[in-house]
Amino acid sequence: MKKRLLVLGAGTAGTMIVNKLRHHLPAAQWSITVVDRDDVHPYQPGYLFVPFGLLAPEQINRSRHAFLADGVDFVIADVDRVDAPASTVTLTDGRVLEYDYLVIASGTTPRPDQTPGMLGDEWQRSIFDFFTFDGAVALSKALQSFTHGRFVVHITDMPIKCPVAPLEFTFLADAWLREQGLRDRVDLVYVTPLPGAFTKPISSERLGSMLDERKITVESDFLVEHIDTENKTLVSYDEREVPFDLLVTIPLNMGADFVARSGLGDELNYVPVDKHTLQSTTYPNLFAVGDASDIPASKAGSVAHFSVEIFVDNFLQLIAGKPMTRSFDGHANCFIETGNGKGLLIDFNYETEPLLGKFPLPVAGPFDLLKETRANHLGKLAFRWIYWNILLPGRPLPLPSHMSMVGKTQPNGATKTLATK
Known part of the structure; x- marks a missing residue:
């Protein structure tokens, strides 16, 4: 009987895993299945460029199945829950998939619904995100009519996927406003929950000085409690206020809801794993790779890439009955x-x-x-x-x-x- 590898998520990490392992695992001995909700694979780093017309929306998305190796089964469905003790996954359409090994690679997504006032009448009118395809496209249209006022770039909380992206967006916004001849008519403000521009002292100092050089105001240690949409104001837990005319926010990021329903996640739906092997701290036949895990690393494509290399080598050792010797x-x-x-x-x-x-x-x-x-x-x-x-x-x-x-x-x-x- 074939061994069964099941991967939940056909994003960056999940696609790399099934493609690499398909070349190592004999098809006569192993079935490899990947599950995702649709057949649209976005190039997420491209969202950054869309609002400024540097990348066309039609250049973002491609077909997921087109990048899957021959011999990988692709199931288009939503996951309802994982029964880890029984080694099964139930889909929302009622189908049950059994596995010998499970990899959760379901990523992380923006959740504007988690911040009071973020979703509402001002959503995609004066409040936008660019971490989604629809958000980036809507923001691109909004920028065409923005001529003056307070332009605020805001991070709700960490962790977020690609933690440097808000800084990139701010730098690109500054350059774009200068190209349009609008910079002198716009107050550009960077609002972050961090004590500085970034998480590490050396890079934070360098990036902070770059914000200063561009006359971008930094509002640090700002944890938003709600958004007052009537007055167009960010309000923090310590009652500080940041008014805006145009708000580009990075909402709270969370892992997949099925992780919570399955009792496998932390408070943000990320799966606790050993940070060096990516193996579940509870179930030895379960791994979480990419943005879906709770490892204390950036939720970025490079982390997915480097960690997948380690995971694949370790997985091949594991199924051969050997100790996993690679360490991320x-x-x-x-x-x-x-x-x-x-x-x-x-x-x-x-x-x-x-x-x-x-x-x-x-x-x-x-x-x-x-x-x-x-x-x-x-x-x-x-x-x-x-x-x-x-x-x-x-x-x-x-x-x-x-x-x-x-x-x-x-x-x-x-x-x-x-x-x-």
């Missing part, structure tokens, strides 16, 4: 668009914050870390082709899964060596 270190790297045809790159992991240096080669680069360069911008643009043609099909990408410290320097110029774990 939380490696993430992110290109940050800064406007005017330039970008910045950060590279970090669980233990080490973004530092100065070169990437991926320690001397040759060609990308500079924590510096605005044209090459970093071009790298960001090139990633779309890499995503569709290399990452999703599961082809090898010559980048190490573990972060390297070679060539990286501390702000004082001292070189730091990271021991291999």
Whole structure:
């Protein structure tokens, strides 16, 4: 009888997993099934560009099944719940899928319904998001008629997918307003629950100075309690107020509702796992990969990519009856668009914050870390082709899964060596 691998979610992590494992697991011995609610695979990093006319909406979405390897069964359905003790998944249409191993790769989604006042009469009138396809398209139309006032970019809470995206949007908004000749008529405000521009001191200081250079006001440590839509004001728990004419918000992000219904998640519906192996802390035949897990790493495509590489090697060891020897270190790297045809790159992991240096080669680069360069911008643009043609099909990408410290320097110029774990 065939062994059954079931993957819930055909996004970045789920698609990479089934494609890589299909090449390793004999079809005569293993069935591989992936479940998702529809056949639309969005290039989510592209949402950032749509509002400014830098990427057309029709360039965002492609077919999920077109990127699945032959021999992978694709089920289009919503998941109702997982019965982990019984190793079954029930779909909302009543079908029951049995598994020997389960991978939850259902991602994370914006939940504007979780903040009072966010959804309502002003939603997609003066309040917008760009983390969804519909939101990015609606915001693109709204920007065409925006000529003056308070333009507020707001993060509800962490974690969010692609935590640098709000900064990127703010930098691009600044550049776009200057191109339109409107910057002097607009107060641009960045509202964050963090104490600074980003989560790590070195990068936060660098990114914060870039906001200052662009005369963008930062409202930090701001935890929104509700939105007063009548007065168009963000109101925090400590009763601070930030008025707006146009609000671009990143709503609270949460994992899939079926995770909560199944009793598998934390308060935000993320699945608790070992942060190095991605294996469930409760069920040894269950894993959560990508944005669906509770690992203390960025919910970004690079984390999905690097962690999938580790997961696949470990999974093959596990089913062979061997100990899992690979350990994910939380490696993430992110290109940050800064406007005017330039970008910045950060590279970090669980233990080490973004530092100065070169990437991926320690001397040759060609990308500079924590510096605005044209090459970093071009790298960001090139990633779309890499995503569709290399990452999703599961082809090898010559980048190490573990972060390297070679060539990286501390702000004082001292070189730091990271021991291999």
